[in-house]
Amino acid sequence: MRRKLAALLFAAALLAPTACGSNNNNSGTATGSGKTDKVTVGVIPILDVAPIYLGKQKGFFSNRKIDLNLALAQGGAAIVPAVVSGQYQFGFSNVISLLLAQSRNVPVKVVCNGNNSTGVDGQDFAALMVKGDSPIKSAKDLAGKTVAANTLNNIVDTTVRASVRKAGGDPKKVKFVELPFPDQPAALQAGRVDAVFVVEPFQQAVLAQGGRKIASSYVDAAPNLTVALYFTSNQLLRSNPDLVKRFTEAMQESLKYADEHPDEARSIIGTYTKITPDVIAKMTLPKWPSDINRQAVQTLADLALGDSLLPKAADVNALLPSS
Amino acid sequence: MRSRLGLGLVGLLGFGALLELAPRLGLVPSRYAPPSSRIVSALVGEAREARFWSALADTLETWAIGLGMAVGGGVVLGILIGALPLLRAATASTIEFLRPIPSVALIPLAAVLYGATIRSTLVLVVYAAFWQVLIQVLHGVADVDPVARDTALAYRLGRWERVRYLVWPTALPYVVTGIRLAASVALILAITGELILGSPGLGQEIAVAQSSGAVPQLYALVVVTGLVGVGANLLARAAERRVLSWHPSVRGEAIA
Numbered sequence: 136m137r138r139k140l141a142a143l144l145f146a147a148a149l150l151a152p153t154a155c156g157s158n159n160n161n162s163g164t165a166t167g168s169g170k171t172d173k174v175t176v177g178v179i180p181i182l183d184v185a186p187i188y189l190g191k192q193k194g195f196f197s198n199r200k201i202d203l204n205l206a207l208a209q210g211g212a213a214i215v216p217a218v219v220s221g222q223y224q225f226g227f228s229n230v231i232s233l234l235l236a237q238s239r240n241v242p243v244k245v246v247c248n249g250n251n252s253t254g255v256d257g258q259d260f261a262a263l264m265v266k267g268d269s270p271i272k273s274a275k276d277l278a279g280k281t282v283a284a285n286t287l288n289n290i291v292d293t294t295v296r297a298s299v300r301k302a303g304g305d306p307k308k309v310k311f312v313e314l315p316f317p318d319q320p321a322a323l324q325a326g327r328v329d330a331v332f333v334v335e336p337f338q339q340a341v342l343a344q345g346g347r348k349i350a351s352s353y354v355d356a357a358p359n360l361t362v363a364l365y366f367t368s369n370q371l372l373r374s375n376p377d378l379v380k381r382f383t384e385a386m387q388e389s390l391k392y393a394d395e396h397p398d399e400a401r402s403i404i405g406t407y408t409k410i411t412p413d414v415i416a417k418m419t420l421p422k423w424p425s426d427i428n429r430q431a432v433q434t435l436a437d438l439a440l441g442d443s444l445l446p447k448a449a450d451v452n453a454l455l456p457s458s
Numbered sequence: 459m460r461s462r463l464g465l466g467l468v469g470l471l472g473f474g475a476l477l478e479l480a481p482r483l484g485l486v487p488s489r490y491a492p493p494s495s496r497i498v499s500a501l502v503g504e505a506r507e508a509r510f511w512s513a514l515a516d517t518l519e520t521w522a523i524g525l526g527m528a529v530g531g532g533v534v535l536g537i538l539i540g541a542l543p544l545l546r547a548a549t550a551s552t553i554e555f556l557r558p559i560p561s562v563a564l565i566p567l568a569a570v571l572y573g574a575t576i577r578s579t580l581v582l583v584v585y586a587a588f589w590q591v592l593i594q595v596l597h598g599v600a601d602v603d604p605v606a607r608d609t610a611l612a613y614r615l616g617r618w619e620r621v622r623y624l625v626w627p628t629a630l631p632y633v634v635t636g637i638r639l640a641a642s643v644a645l646i647l648a649i650t651g652e653l654i655l656g657s658p659g660l661g662q663e664i665a666v667a668q669s670s671g672a673v674p675q676l677y678a679l680v681v682v683t684g685l686v687g688v689g690a691n692l693l694a695r696a697a698e699r700r701v702l703s704w705h706p707s708v709r710g711e712a713i714a
Binding site: 177179180181206207208209213216217220222223315316317320321324336337339340344407408409410411414 | 487489490569570571572573574575653654655656662663665666667668669670671672675
């Protein structure tokens with residue numbers, strides 16, 4: 136019996152180094168007025184995060200004694216747990232994912248704006264698109280049709296439903312299937328889905344194969360919609376408010392700079408993605424205002440509640456920093 | 459030997475030609491399945507970039523560390539468990555329970571523990587590769603010739619000497635097989651971890667190429683992972699031949 140226990144212990148030992156490691160890894164909490172803080176931020180390799188790369192290059196973070204390390208993760212789903220466990224000090228995620236996390240009592244707090252829609256219908260960095268020869272003319276015609284969304288029950292289906300509603304259709308009759316953005320152009324071309332909701336660079340890919348925009352759902356959902364935000368864990372906010380403050384300032388400066396220098400933002404995209412230069416030149420960039428559009432976040436929360444994504448009304452003020 | 463190598467090359471070139479022609483003839487859409495010439499030129503482009511080489515180095519590092527930990531743990535524990543019949547009986551069911559758990563099922567756990575770091579990928583790599591080695595070592599230890607064992611006992615060889623001169627040479631061919639199996643499994647899990655968890659390496663580069671819609675680059679990186687796999691296997695085979703030069707299986711291979 137004792138030996139069996141030993142065997143179990145050995146199995147546990149395999150995982151044990153793992154279990155202890157996560158505690159002493161909060162490099163970001165090493166504080167001190169003169170010392171540089173090592174900060175890891177979880178981001179996704181998409182154009183939305185261009186400002187943080189630009190800000191790093193411009194020295195906006197090192198100015199504030201932040202040694203910034205950008206970790207590329209596969210989607211926000213991997214970033215939220217890593218921020219909560221202290222692997223990353225900050226993360227980038229879309230608004231709905233953060234509202235969902237908050238509704239499940241995940242201790243996250245927004246620190247800064249991420250990116251917004253351009254606010255211009257037909258000229259956004261994301262679009263609801265159909266094949267060139269599709270009979271679908273507007274979002275209203277999507278009743279009974281299949282729309283591809285990169286993640287179900289998230290920002291894409293919420294905003295696409297807003298487009299359908301705005302066009303006078305019944306959003307309940309639209310069917311959504313989950314399909315990653317990179318797979319959507321091919322699925323649309325092959326007729327496996329009737330419409331796709333794609334962000335850049337896949338908007339360019341669909342346009343290149345003759346596709347057509349029928350709506351700018353991010354624009355339809357709310358004016359100048361805030362799409363994504365930078366956030367941290369409540370723990371870091373409590374243990375090192377000074378670091379959070381410095382990061383937020385650096386991030387706001389980066390957003391402002393990127394918004395004022397779109398050409399520099401465009402050229403930095405080529406350094407952390409593999410988007411080809413000709414596509415980078417054609418892409419529509421998002422807007423990067425430094426302030427959060429609180430009204431738009433509230434609208435998204437209301438839409439998500441109406442679509443029963445959220446179990447109860449979200450406390451937007453608790454998630455967002457006090458203004 | 460030389461003609462077989464030649465035939466292999468012809469086969470490979472034929473496969474390349476097929477991949478070149480299929481999209482060119484419109485059998486598959488070239489946007490999503492680019493011809494091999496474009497993949498090769500994307501590969502050349504990748505090879506010019508520093509981040510490609512650092513990704514390759516990261517993958518090899520993850521692979522080597524993971525394999526090293528799995529082999530070290532597997533050999534030591536295998537000999538220990540194998541040498542003590544009671545311990546072996548006690549652990550058999552636990553091992554048979556833990557071994558079939560697919561390493562990829564641990565991805566959520568690794569993500570929560572370590573996020574997108576090399577360490578989280580190492581959890582997957584070590585877990586998958588460890589069992590390959592351990593099982594082989596256990597079989598190897600059990601394969602000790604009873605007569606040889608009795609002889610060793612009759613000559614009053616100590617515990618350590620029995621391990622050194624009896625158990626180890628018997629188990630060695632099994633150990634080497636285990637390492638060879640573990641080497642390829644470790645590579646698969648290293649790429650998987652990088653691709654899904656986003657820890658640095660070739661897998662992450664593949665994911666970035668995918669989310670950038672850079673299809674030729676994506677295939678080019680897949681080709682690189684294949685080359686790394688071939689390299690790992692060649693290395694393991696060369697090591698096998700060296701370590702087991704005295705063993706009938708290797709000597710027999712040379713004759714046939």
